[in-house]
Amino acid sequence: MEAWDVIVGDIGDEARAHENVQLVAENRNSAILNAMKTAAELESGFGLYFKELAECEKQNCWWALLHVLVALPDICAAMDGRPQGGQRYIDWCLENFTANPIMSPGDRYQMRCSLLHEGRSSPKSCVEERGGVEG
Numbered sequence: 001m002e003a004w005d006v007i008v009g010d011i012g013d014e015a016r017a018h019e020n021v022q023l024v025a026e027n028r029n030s031a032i033l034n035a036m037k038t039a040a041e042l043e044s045g046f047g048l049y050f051k052e053l054a055e056c057e058k059q060n061c062w063w064a065l066l067h068v069l070v071a072l073p074d075i076c077a078a079m080d081g082r083p084q085g086g087q088r089y090i091d092w093c094l095e096n097f098t099a100n101p102i103m104s105p106g107d108r109y110q111m112r113c114s115l116l117h118e119g120r121s122s123p124k125s126c127v128e129e130r131g132g133v134e135g
Contacts, residue, residue: 037079045079066121070112086113 037045049068056065077092078084086109093105103111110123 049075067115070108070115073108074112 049072053065053068056062056068073092073096074089076096077088080092082088082092089109089112090105093108097105097108107123111121114120114123
């Protein structure tokens, strides 16, 4: 039974409905707090990524560096407990990157998909706009 069904099912009894709403809110808040990571947990979880990013930069491995960078928003969104999918990536970028007139969160997602799934540094649509010249 969904939380909403519990609330709607008890609408005739206002006091009980109010109590149910409070319980749902408390459960939601508890789940959010339990999902939050401490700084130490984040450092531990991302330590390998930070080490690899630094090593890629040191060795001038820009292609490998780019692959790790475009994957990080997906990893962060997953840690937030968001459902899997492209919208998760876009929403995370919207919330965590400064607005950029050159690259929207949707553009970032397209770049990620093109790079990770097709080995392209530009989405197909961008390549086609440049007359077949990949950027």
